[in-house]
Amino acid sequence: MKPTLYHYNICPFCIRVRLAANYLGINYDTKLVRYDDETTPMKLAGTKMLPIWVNENGNGINESLDIISLIDIENRFKTKETIATPEWKDFEQLLNTVSGYVHNIAMPHFIYTKEFDDKSREYFQKKKEQKRGPFEVLIKNRALFEKEMAEHLQEIENSITDGYYKSSQLGLQDILLASHMWGMYLVPEFQFSEKLHRYLQKIKADCNFEWQEDFWK
Secondary structure (H helix, E strand, O other): OOOEEEEOOOOHHHHHHHHHHHHOOOOOEEEEOOOOOOHHHHHHHOOOOOOEEEOOOOOEEEOHHHHHHHHOOOOOOOHHHHHOOOOHHHHHHHHHHHHHHHHHHHHHHHOOOOOOOHHHHHHHHHHHHHHHOOHHHHHHOHHHHHHHHHHHHHHHHHHEOOOEEOEOOOOHHHHHHHHHHHHHHHOOOOOOOHHHHHHHHHHHHHOOOOOOHHHHO
16 A cells, blocks of 8 residues: 555645655655545544645654655655754744745635635635634735745745755755745736746756646546
8 A cells, every 4th residue: 555645735734745755756645635624634643734644554644844754764855954953943934934924925815726615615714814814804915915025035035046945956945945935826916036936846847746636636
């Protein structure tokens, strides 16, 4: 039996694992879980949190970085070592800041993708609005969010000096940045700078990543 990734299509933490597993050449299956399905993740991992990686023996784990560390047998991403570096806190702060803006801007658009039906849309919106406020207010504040996010995107762009984030080869930081930034592709009329778009598309090609592939199976 092949390992299976249970995931949400738009979830950046799930996209992290898809990018990493694809890049590592792992042969695995995927199963989409509805956002209002609380039973499946509870059975697999004891909590409603995805992604969940179920190995060949049927054992499930979640936490995206734990999954990446587990499946990276050759330690190509050096996940544990990277997280332990002095630079990690600064990177994590940048990532969290950018992802916060991405969610505020893109989340109201997420719910109209093919991943949702009426029931799961209502469930998702209710849950997320408890943290971020009404989606209609987020939409009204989009221009402000984009303006504030721009300086942080510029910081990322300035760090792509040799093809990847502060590196000449794809690393864990690239996987994490791409997985969160990808949501902006769903926002009408938003455009990344040419350099950031090329960067994201390069990661897509390196990882053989097709965002919507589960809907075409």
